[in-house]
Amino acid sequence: MSETRGLQPKHQRLALVVLAVVVLIAAALIATWALRSQASYFYVPSEMVEERPGADRAVRLGGMVETGSMVTRPDGVTVDFVVGDGKARVPVRYSGILPDLFVEGSGVVAEGRLQTDGTFVADNLLAKHDENYVPRELEEMTAAQKKLVVEETTGT
Numbered sequence: 001m002s003e004t005r006g007l008q009p010k011h012q013r014l015a016l017v018v019l020a021v022v023v024l025i026a027a028a029l030i031a032t033w034a035l036r037s038q039a040s041y042f043y044v045p046s047e048m049v050e051e052r053p054g055a056d057r058a059v060r061l062g063g064m065v066e067t068g069s070m071v072t073r074p075d076g077v078t079v080d081f082v083v084g085d086g087k088a089r090v091p092v093r094y095s096g097i098l099p100d101l102f103v104e105g106s107g108v109v110a111e112g113r114l115q116t117d118g119t120f121v122a123d124n125l126l127a128k129h130d131e132n133y134v135p136r137e138l139e140e141m142t143a144a145q146k147k148l149v150v151e152e153t154t155g156t
Contacts, residue, residue, distance in 0.1 A: 045085045046085050061090060066082040066083070107127070109128065
């Protein structure tokens, strides 16, 4: 009688395949959990009014800064304004340095949280510009000078 020790090669391969599948499933679950905690959902004002996100949920609010709605508080750092989409309006409060492109009547994406009183408190503002945007440095240049700068920058 011969005594066999250990697993046969066929069983070793099966054990390795099962182990690999378990490791892949664990990695996928960990990645999903990490992404879920980092995900930031995007709302426009009408969606935010209809489907209020939880007060503790980090979200993004995108829309147009309504003309005449921007008010700077006495501290000089906090700004209140209204973001609208033509259907609904959401009041926003932001404390910090405003982006250069942030003006009334322009597009904005605000990252933050909706408070229970309906005010969106933004931690970060991303100002959007249209296709006619020209950087401040290029505003005073002639067309030939602009072309030269673009060629130098892109290397063409």
